[in-house]
Amino acid sequence: MTNINALPPHKLARRLRGCLARLPGADQDALCVLFVLIFPELSGEQALKENPVEHHLFVTENVIRIAGAEQLNLRQEAAAGLLHDIAPVGKISKTQLKELKKTFDNETNPERKLQYERDLQLLDDLQYGFRTLHMRKGSAIANERLLEVNQALGRAAFDRHDVEQVCDLISIHDSPSILRAIPGDNRAAVCFREADRLWMVSEEGVLADLRREAAEVSEDAKLDRAKKNQIRYKEEKRDCYAGDPTCINDTFFRTQTGYEVYKGWCDFWGINP
Numbered sequence: 001m002t003n004i005n006a007l008p009p010h011k012l013a014r015r016l017r018g019c020l021a022r023l024p025g026a027d028q029d030a031l032c033v034l035f036v037l038i039f040p041e042l043s044g045e046q047a048l049k050e051n052p053v054e055h056h057l058f059v060t061e062n063v064i065r066i067a068g069a070e071q072l073n074l075r076q077e078a079a080a081g082l083l084h085d086i087a088p089v090g091k092i093s094k095t096q097l098k099e100l101k102k103t104f105d106n107e108t109n110p111e112r113k114l115q116y117e118r119d120l121q122l123l124d125d126l127q128y129g130f131r132t133l134h135m136r137k138g139s140a141i142a143n144e145r146l147l148e149v150n151q152a153l154g155r156a157a158f159d160r161h162d163v164e165q166v167c168d169l170i171s172i173h174d175s176p177s178i179l180r181a182i183p184g185d186n187r188a189a190v191c192f193r194e195a196d197r198l199w200m201v202s203e204e205g206v207l208a209d210l211r212r213e214a215a216e217v218s219e220d221a222k223l224d225r226a227k228k229n230q231i232r233y234k235e236e237k238r239d240c241y242a243g244d245p246t247c248i249n250d251t252f253f254r255t256q257t258g259y260e261v262y263k264g265w266c267d268f269w270g271i272n273p
């Protein structure tokens, strides 16, 4: 007898079906099989500490919108949407780093200052290390899962080019977090990054942040968090795309659709894009 808890709840399964509506039926089936296969991983304890399962569906939904407008391969983008965060390896947050930097800056005792400097270096290296591991390991696991889907279906639902492209996307999806820009001519990755980041200013993403921090959930707290997350957008633009003329209205968005969806969320919160 199948363990019902190992399967995605019907609401999530339906949400996935809904967002795949514009893909050919055979691709929809393959992506649903993929989702069923990876659901236990996406809903594991460590995975849920980083993202609720809705995150992967949100990214899939949005990347289909954004990449669809750019006539890109939606089977690949959707597979990457489901698989990109499959390796939850833990992360050092920018806030943790900023706080330690503040402590270091304010320290006057030379001995303690030296210790803080070493701690800062270590934390910085760990942040980089965890992010690169998250992408590399995620890419390798994705490779495995796509082959498993092919084997289960008895056909190359994801052919070698698909597998290559999905793994490539995952291997750089978080690069801007370690200050590496995503090149503008890699449209598949540009669209993917925008879809992944939109989560932060969406209502679901903001609620997930507040819940993870066990913070109070009120309208004020939500708005406050949305504004804070918007600052991270500005940092991504400043750190990776300063002076890039393809960025729309001084944001890191380089696709019209991504920018429109972002503007929609700004309207929702009543904040300026």
Ligand SMILES: [Fe+2]
Binding pocket: 084, 085, 134, 173, 174
């Ligand atoms: Fe990620």
Ligand SMILES: [Fe+2]
Binding pocket: 055, 059, 084, 085, 196
């Ligand atoms: Fe993500």
